[in-house]
Amino acid sequence: xxxxxxxxxxxxxxxxxxxxxxxxxxxxxxxxxxxxxxxxxxxxxxxxxxxxxxxxxxxxxxxxxxxxxxxxxxxxxxxxxxxxxxxxxxxxxxxxxxxxxxxxxxxxxxxxxxxxxxxxxxxxxxxxxxxxxxxxxxxxxxxxxxxxxxxxxxxxxxxxxxxxxxxxxxxxxxxxxxxxxxxxxxxxxxxxxxxxxxxxxxxxxxxxxxxxxxxxxxxxxxxxxxxxxxxxxxxxxxxxxxxxxxxxxxxxxxxxxxxxxxxxxxxxxxxxxxxxxxxxxxxxxxxxxxxxxxxxxxxxxxxxxxxxxxxxxxxxxxxxxxxxxxxxxxxxxxxxxxxxxxxx
Amino acid sequence: xxxxxxxxxxxxxxxxxxxxxxxxxxxxxxxxxxxxxxxxxxxxxxxxxxxxxxxxxxxxxxxxxxxxxxxxxxxxxxxxxxxxxxxxxxxxxxxxxxxxxxxxxxxxxxxxxxxxxxxxxxxxxxxxxxxxxxxxxxxxxxxxxxxxxxxxxxxxxxxxxxxxxxxxxxxxxxxxxxxxxxxxxxxxxxxxxxxxxxxxxxxxxxxxxxxxxxxxxxxxxxxxxxxxxxxxxxxxxxxxxxxxxxxxxxxxxxxxxxxxxxxxxxxxxxxxxxxxxxxxxxxxxxxxxxxxx
Numbered sequence: 001x002x003x004x005x006x007x008x009x010x011x012x013x014x015x016x017x018x019x020x021x022x023x024x025x026x027x028x029x030x031x032x033x034x035x036x037x038x039x040x041x042x043x044x045x046x047x048x049x050x051x052x053x054x055x056x057x058x059x060x061x062x063x064x065x066x067x068x069x070x071x072x073x074x075x076x077x078x079x080x081x082x083x084x085x086x087x088x089x090x091x092x093x094x095x096x097x098x099x100x101x102x103x104x105x106x107x108x109x110x111x112x113x114x115x116x117x118x119x120x121x122x123x124x125x126x127x128x129x130x131x132x133x134x135x136x137x138x139x140x141x142x143x144x145x146x147x148x149x150x151x152x153x154x155x156x157x158x159x160x161x162x163x164x165x166x167x168x169x170x171x172x173x174x175x176x177x178x179x180x181x182x183x184x185x186x187x188x189x190x191x192x193x194x195x196x197x198x199x200x201x202x203x204x205x206x207x208x209x210x211x212x213x214x215x216x217x218x219x220x221x222x223x224x225x226x227x228x229x230x231x232x233x234x235x236x237x238x239x240x241x242x243x244x245x246x247x248x249x250x251x252x253x254x255x256x257x258x259x260x261x262x263x264x265x266x267x268x269x270x271x272x273x274x275x276x277x278x279x280x281x282x283x284x285x286x287x288x289x290x291x292x293x294x295x296x297x298x299x300x301x302x303x304x305x306x307x308x309x310x311x312x313x314x315x316x317x318x319x320x321x322x323x324x325x326x327x328x329x330x331x332x333x334x335x336x337x338x339x340x341x342x343x344x
Numbered sequence: 345x346x347x348x349x350x351x352x353x354x355x356x357x358x359x360x361x362x363x364x365x366x367x368x369x370x371x372x373x374x375x376x377x378x379x380x381x382x383x384x385x386x387x388x389x390x391x392x393x394x395x396x397x398x399x400x401x402x403x404x405x406x407x408x409x410x411x412x413x414x415x416x417x418x419x420x421x422x423x424x425x426x427x428x429x430x431x432x433x434x435x436x437x438x439x440x441x442x443x444x445x446x447x448x449x450x451x452x453x454x455x456x457x458x459x460x461x462x463x464x465x466x467x468x469x470x471x472x473x474x475x476x477x478x479x480x481x482x483x484x485x486x487x488x489x490x491x492x493x494x495x496x497x498x499x500x501x502x503x504x505x506x507x508x509x510x511x512x513x514x515x516x517x518x519x520x521x522x523x524x525x526x527x528x529x530x531x532x533x534x535x536x537x538x539x540x541x542x543x544x545x546x547x548x549x550x551x552x553x554x555x556x557x558x559x560x561x562x563x564x565x566x567x568x569x570x571x572x573x574x575x576x577x578x579x580x581x582x583x584x585x586x587x588x589x590x591x592x593x594x595x596x597x598x599x600x601x602x603x604x605x606x607x608x609x610x611x612x613x614x615x616x617x618x619x620x621x622x623x624x625x626x627x628x629x630x631x632x633x634x635x636x637x
Binding site for chain 1: 352356357360361363364367368370371372374375377378389390392395398446447448450451453454455457458459460461463464466467468469470471472473474475476477478479480481482483484485486487488491503504506507508510511513514539540543564567568570571574575585588589592604605608611612615616618619620623626627630631
């Protein structure tokens with residue numbers, strides 16, 4: 001296909017991606033170097049005959065508005081935003097390392113820095129939900145493969161719903177059942193015999209319920225993909241393994257799993273990408289006090305009552321994209337190699 | 345002999361069936377519970393004393409005289425204007441689906457038929473774009489959108505969603521077109537068609553299964569979105585999902601959680617219908633990417 005024809009077919013899609021994905025990356029890099037103007041303050045000294053002098057500081061509203069209009073992007077701040085307390089906080093960390101006693105203290109104080117708190121949950125969520133959902137999905141796939149035919153249709157139907165449901169809505173449905181007034185929340189309180197145990201007060205419980213939600217909504221994807229893969233496991237190999245006396249578990253371990261390997265890698269890649277952006281459940285669970293994620297931090301910088309903190313949101317975005325790059329680029333390079341050797 | 349592989353001891357079938365039924369319960373019960381509860385009053389939906397209240401609607405009967413009430417739905421759709429949000433959602437999803445399919449089909453076709461190396465660059469870049477959380481890009485839009493004075497309107501959200509949809513649509517259509525034999529359009533080229541005529545005459549008639557599958561996922565992406573619609577649309581143009589999140593702030597304080605419950609059920613119902621009617625396409629779409637690796 002000649003270049004010009006390719007470009008004509010590809011054009012609309014390419015322009016859309018360049019304008020609305022590539023350009024915004026440039027835009028966040030630029031924005032992250034600026035910071036909102038501080039308010040213009042006027043200091044005036046009033047002296048009274050007998051009361052002495054007092055200095056008062058007031059905000060010059062019109063000058064502030066004027067300044068914001070002249071330079072709407074804010075003032076140049078260099079990498080300052082990246083290093084402040086709300087982001088990488090290197091100075092605070094040095095301070096913590098200098099003064100803290102014991103590893104526990106270091107960890108808990110670093111955890112109180114917003115970015116590290118978000119990072120801790122994001123990474124934990126990613127690293128727990130991904131394998132849990134994959135294992136659960138594989139178990140469902142193996143079980144469904146065994147049960148009578150008539151069960152299979154309903155299982156696939158009811159499995160697709162938790163996965164395709166709007167994340168905010170699915171998370172709300174679980175949250176209403178899991179919070180202290182819901183049916184499962186009350187059950188949890190009864191089991192632990194602690195009437196005050198609720199997602200509002202207990203951080204571990206919040207994390208656990210969010211991870212339970214993640215597993216619930218992600219397992220079906222693994223199930224569907226693995227179930228399709230199971231239909232393609234070579235029967236000859238299975239029969240040969242049976243004749244050689246392999247038990248059921250051995251057949252799964254040595255025949256089924258190896259033949260699912262490419263699918264496992266595919267599911268792993270997709271799930272890592274999806275779980276790293278975890279965001280809506282934190283809104284639905286109203287969990288920001290106990291668990292935040294990188295996406296949620298960006299959202300809360302943008303969704304403020306007063307001035308939107310573009311600089312802060314942009315810096316967090318750049319850091320997030322940096323993490324993604326470190327995570328994903330090795331896999332991408334592998335895919336690129338496979339594509340160019342003609343396996344795609 | 346072939347059935348030797350399929351023969352299972354009854355014990356294994358029993359355990360597997362039990363496990364499958366348990367999963368069915370976990371997957372379906374939350375929805376059944378919420379749909380049932382959406383026709384109750386709040387004291388029944390959140391009844392700590394006994395769950396029989398939620399099932400029988402004791403308080404609902406006391407308050408409204410009937411075991412079921414449409415109060416939540418009335419409050420959401422009529423009193424708080426959820427119908428307007430539903431209308432916005434309909435507009436956004438239809439336009440996003442149609443535009444992203446058009447762009448993605450043309451692009452995916454070009455990628456599948458091109459032999460130049462730069463197509464890999466596009467495919468891998470698209471995968472990287474797909475990996476970035478949407479909100480990182482959205483935070484780059486807001487300031488320019490305010491500056492250009494296009495923040496808040498439906499077309500803005502539609503264009504942004506189309507763009508964010510492209511990486512996925514391109515990959516799906518790319519792998520679908522790879523499965524259509526090259527001979528089909530190449531013979532049309534030999535017969536003197538231009539590339540576009542070949543695409544229209546030879547490819548368009550056979551591409552619909554792939555287009556429907558990809559379209560379903562484009563629809564879901566637009567319908568389920570909260571990140572873009574929540575930050576880019578103003579209050580009058582809000583779609584259903586950000587509208588629900590706005591309920592969480594205000595309505596809980598007013599003690600009308602049931603509006604939010606009714607709205608949640610209203611959003612879930614189209615998804616049920618979609619799964620019911622398009623199950624086969626959805627499954628084939630989910631596994632299509634996997635086969636390609």
